[in-house]
Amino acid sequence: MADRVWTVIEALDWTRVHLAKHGDPAPRRAAEWLLSAATGLSRVQLYAHHDRPLTPEERATFRDSIERRVAGEPLQHITGEVGFRHLVLRVGPGVFIPRPETEVLVDVVLRHLGVHGGEALVADLCAGSGAVALSIAHECEGARVWAVEADPAAAALAAENADRLGLADAVTVLTGDLFAPLPADLRGRLDAVVANPPYIPTADLADLPAEVRDREPRAALDGGADGLDTARRIMDGAREWLTPGGVLAMELDESRVADADKLMRAWYEGVVSEQDLAQRPRVVAGHAPAKRADPHIRGGRQP
Template identity: 45%
Template sequence: MVVSTLDDVIVALRAAGCVFAEDEAALLLDATAGDPARLDDLVTRRVAGTPLEYLLGWVEFRGMRVRVRPGVFVPRQRTAFLVERGLAGVPEGSRRACVVDLCCGCGALGLAAATELDARGCEVELVAADIDPIAVACARENLTPIAAPVFRGDLFDALPGDLRGRIDMLLANTPYVPSARVADLPPEARDHEPLVALDGGADGLDVFRRVAEGAAEWLAPGGTVLVETGTGQVDTACAVLVEYGLTPRVEHSEEHYATVVLGTRATESR
């Protein structure tokens, strides 16, 4: 494949089925900075199905460029709604907040939440964790500049013990695709992203159940866990939260095509 102009790239991407061919073409030209050989290579790889974000080395998330690398789950734009709902739960004027980004991937959710809370004048204690070593390395690149540690391990097992009972906002972008539906995912996800970040088990909620169980112990009184789900999973997810003593709430966003299930730990009586 030989491409040299914006129009050439647009035509190639359209032929490959890229819905936002014009936007992607502009980004690829900008990334290659006048290097025709590199442009040709990136376009060839994009046409073959490599996610655009892997080629660029970053994804835009809530107005920030967050580093990504091959083998790391690419945060979806709809997941910005999960962060939005988390931020809405921190009262204006709050001076401190403990935030955990569990199943953090590249760390985009925690980075966005911490950055926006800091802009409000709220001091954030942010910790992130993931079971995948590639994700942990990528998240460290993104979170080290804000002095947020990233740990590797299985859900709460990865977290420092002193966080138990202190987490105000628990962001958990758990996998929620039922195992039988993974094969139906777009090739960009199915063929390039880690299965552990996609496959949620028989009904898609296996990891969610484990997060809900742990959240009941790790959240601060009044703290909230937020998880993205499919619309057909809401009733089951809410029942799980109730089972573990958390008060459920469901938020939908038509703008983001997103559904978030929240579970709040009761405030301890005085």
């Protein structure tokens, strides 16, 4: 971008072409997001004020963000935020970026909680920036959610999001491994356990787009040899924490949903698979038996 006065529309048009030349999969959207972040205007306002000149400070910020995008940095890391369902969340480098396909995971849990009504107790494992936990708390009145995240940086960001969105009273963020940090008095009382665990098979990580492979935390991606290492631990552990009839819902790689469905049927009832917005298998869910099985008996079956 030359050092002259640029209007909003000129900046958008130039950036769209520039990003397209460098292989951006959605150059128009990227240009809008970056300029919106640089100017403080919404994406709609950019077009309403298309002839507004950029200030020197805005132009410098915008130029820097374009360079970062061309270098492969995710849009959400550059702008510092991402939209998820009805919320806008803070995100940053080193923390997994919430994806639109995860929204169906929230839908599955909300349907279950809507049937039971009243104050719901929910644990969100592998919570990341808090997208799922905060959405459940925001959309299910009276829900009490414990968001568990192993990475301290991600947990701190989830707590920041909860505070900024006014949901800190409904969502408690805990740092630790899966069920370990949960208060002991929740054992056998949770209405739902929800998780978006790492689910990419280790051998497939190298084939991911560079923007994901090189910029997202590996711990949030690597699901072990078959992509189900963490999912198995969650299936096993949730039996001790769910109330009879409580739901376990997990997002998984589309190639692993069928296998996870079979595994879950050994321990849970009413197991179903759900598709995401692109009609791909994405979520597997099941209910804790009405008669609790002994979690210490392999397979959860009573003798």
